Amino acid sequence: MKHAFPFSAIVGQDDMKLAMILTAVDPKLGGVLVFGDRGTGKSTAVRALAALLPPIQAVQGCPVNSADPADVPDWARLETHQMVERPTPVVDLPLGVTEDRVTGALDIERALTQGEKAFQPGLLAQANRGYLYIDEVNLLEDHIVDLLLDVAQSGENVVEREGLSIRHAARFVLVGSGNPEEGELRPQLLDRFGLSVEVRSPTDIDDRIEVIRRRDAFETDVETFMATWGVEDTKLRDHILTARAGLAGIETKTDALRDCAELCVALGSDGLRGELTLLRAGRAWAAFQGDTSLDRRHLRRVAPLALSHRLRRDPLDEAGSATRVARTVSEVLG
Template sequence: MKQPFPFSAIVGQEEMKQAMILTAIDASIGGVLVFGDRGTGKSTAVRALAALLPPISAVQGCPVNSQFAKDVPDWANLNDKQVAAMPTPVIDLPLGATEDRVTGALDIEKALTKGEKAFQPGLLARANRGYLYIDEVNLLEDHIVDLLLDVAQSGENVVEREGLSIRHPARFVLVGSGNPEEGELRPQLLDRFGLSVEVASPKDVATRVEVIKRRDAYEHDNTAFMVRWQAEDAAIRDRILKARRALAKITTPDAVLSDVAELCLALGSDGLRGELTLLKAARAQAVWDGKRKLTRDHIRAVAPMALRHRLRRDPLDEAGSGTRVTRTVEEVLG
């Protein structure tokens, strides 16, 4: 089985790659929504980043990837609870998936006849401590969207049937992609994504040729291609790990907090989730840049991806939401 395409070998799409990196530094940012053309590397990027990250420690055979033996659910029925390294999980949530497949299913008959909580874990269990990827997220059925909203809020999946209840942790980075021409995303789910980026097919011949060359090399000379990008991927991984360690030590001046609040007020974003996400993303950007103090430059760098999907529609303004954010940043921050 081939390894995922190297993250550092992805041509262009800098904003998408940066958003992925920021959520790898601080998972509490809340995931990434990627809207744009088909075939622009959306699913490639999330799999590449997960493969780049160091393995996680998990109990072998645990259906929710528990880090410690004491956290393995009773219903898992594991006798041997050895901890081993495993790749960061990336789980696809396909369109048309049933509720039982997403959340897991309880065997009511076994529970009633044998008095045992028989539970078949779903996709949310497998995604714990990893990534949940949803292609065409804007086409998800409403009841699945509601489930995701509940889990994203609590970090826990609850399955209840006939008076029986099963709970397990479900904390993951949610990555959704789609084409806005095929349908809009429900506002409630849209607001749950920390960052939003827009991607497009490259417009110049040289860039398109480079994409073709790298993909062709990956498919037909895979070993040499992977070795070629190994060092660059390792450098990104080391930089992410260094940024994670520095995150708790970064200084946040009150003046920058005022900038964040003033910017969100000027844009008319609802609630405080915009401010909180902007602050987290800016801090992640700062430590990625190797800085110890948050500045306006870091706010400027991440404001479009943190705020563009939180704006109310303005029928009198034909500029895109990203342009509106950039324009307001210039007006507020100078």
């Protein structure tokens, strides 16, 4: 059995790990965009978090991982509705993928051999209730990215072509990663991701040594390494599940809503998606911290993740977006 590297064993990259944890607490946050150097643990973190989360209960053989027999699509044609446990899905979306492969299409083999018009589910069906990971998202064709973001927001995949009329659940956490040197995403696409993180290779020698040490230990004796770090992952899993349970009870006062609005206005954020994402991320962080109400402490911590990719370009300001957010947070929230 192939093991994913333990999430708790990832060295540094605190903002990236926090963003991943927040999406685990509240999957409705809208996904994460991770931009940075190669080899900084972006794909490792996604797979590690999915492996850390508890398995999902799904109908055996259901192509969309339905949690209830009543939700199984008619086109699935299952003979039994027995419930089984499955690992949290993590689906990779490769560059050059076709729209048919993403959304699903007519099953040509069944049509030719049996004369039946049947639906062959795509990657969106596989990713339902899990994670859809896109490496080099900035190199993906624009129409595929638009499609993914629309489905991620609606939670439903609709296929209307070749005489097919298919709908099925497609609720997943969208995680995109890329290297900014190879091209940038369009601003309207950046805005559709809930959180964003910039990662860099560690410059501290001790941190780099610890990365090497842990990776070498994992590859040399994976069972011992998993036993050691499995305890920490279990603690983190329990912490996330506790936060999920407490999320609905987080009190949000008008002062917190005002802080969100004033911060976004000061930053020049377009639309209201920034405020809504900041609010959700703040609540998720409050729940993870074990608090019962949202306040400025939580907003300060998550504001760079929720807002740094929503800023308009300022040619007169050479500071990075994260620096601009931190400066504005200090001015507005104190």
